[in-house]
Amino acid sequence: MNAALEPALRGRTHVLLDFDGPVCSVFAGLSAAEVADRMRQRLRDAGQSITPEWEEENDPLALLSRISRALPGLAEQADAVLTELETDAARLARANPDIKPVLDACVGTGRTVLVVSNNSGQAIDLYLRREGLTGQVERVVGRVPGEPASMKPSPRLLLDAMGETVAARCVFIGDAVRDVEAGHAAGVPTIGYANKPGKAAKLTAAGAVAVVESLLPLADALTSIDSHL
Numbered sequence: 001m002n003a004a005l006e007p008a009l010r011g012r013t014h015v016l017l018d019f020d021g022p023v024c025s026v027f028a029g030l031s032a033a034e035v036a037d038r039m040r041q042r043l044r045d046a047g048q049s050i051t052p053e054w055e056e057e058n059d060p061l062a063l064l065s066r067i068s069r070a071l072p073g074l075a076e077q078a079d080a081v082l083t084e085l086e087t088d089a090a091r092l093a094r095a096n097p098d099i100k101p102v103l104d105a106c107v108g109t110g111r112t113v114l115v116v117s118n119n120s121g122q123a124i125d126l127y128l129r130r131e132g133l134t135g136q137v138e139r140v141v142g143r144v145p146g147e148p149a150s151m152k153p154s155p156r157l158l159l160d161a162m163g164e165t166v167a168a169r170c171v172f173i174g175d176a177v178r179d180v181e182a183g184h185a186a187g188v189p190t191i192g193y194a195n196k197p198g199k200a201a202k203l204t205a206a207g208a209v210a211v212v213e214s215l216l217p218l219a220d221a222l223t224s225i226d227s228h229l
Contacts, residue, residue, distance in 0.1 A: 004210035019117035021175030029092020076146035
C-alpha cells in the first residue's frame with residue numbers, strides 16, 4: 001500500500017471525487033478543442049462577437065471563465081451552451097476502468113461518495129446513468145449554472161458537497177492542481193491522481209497528501225483500512 005494513503009483515508013467517511021479524470025475521460029470522444037470550437041460557433045450564431053483572445057482557448061471550461069470575466073452578462077448563456085455540449089461529450093466519454101473498484105470499496109465500507117466537478121451536473125448525471133453508477137454516488141455537485149467563478153480552485157463546490165459534514169471526515173480525489181488548491185481552501189486533504197506523465201510532481205508540489213498513478217491502490221486501501229465508521 002502507498003504509505004501516505006493510510007493517514008489520508010483513516011476516519012474519512014465521505015469520499016469526494018472529481019469527475020473528469022478519476023471517473024472518466026469526458027472529452028475522449030468529443031474533444032475539448034472541438035467543444036470549445038462548437039461553443040464559439042453557437043455564440044456567434046446567437047449574435048455574439050467572439051474576441052481573438054477567445055479564439056485561442058481550446059479548454060471549454062477556461063473559455064467559459066474568460067467569457068464570464070470579460071462579459072459577465074454573457075456568462076449564463078455561455079454556460080447553458082457549454083452544458084449542452086458537455087452532455088453530448090458525456091455520451092461519448094471513456095470510462096476509467098479503475099473507478100468501479102473504488103466505488104465498490106466505498107459502498108462496501110459504508111462510505112458516502114460525492115462527485116464534485118467543474119463540469120455541469122447535467123452531464124455528470126447522464127454519464128453516471130449511462131454507466132449504471134447512480135446507485136453508488138450519493139450526490140453530484142457540478143459548477144453552479146451561470147456562475148463560472150464557482151469552479152475549482154474555488155472551494156465553493158467542495159463546501160456545498162460537504163454540507164454539514166466536518167472536513168475531518170472528508171477526503172477529495174482529483175487529478176489537477178486546481179483540485180488540490182480547492183481542497184486546501186476547503187480544509188479537505190486531497191489525494192492526487194497522476195494519470196498523465198508529469199502530474200505527480202505538480203500534484204505533490206501543490207500539497208496533495210498522497211499521489212497515486214492508478215486508482216487501484218486507493219480501492220485496496222479503502223477496503224483494508226479500519227475507518228472506524
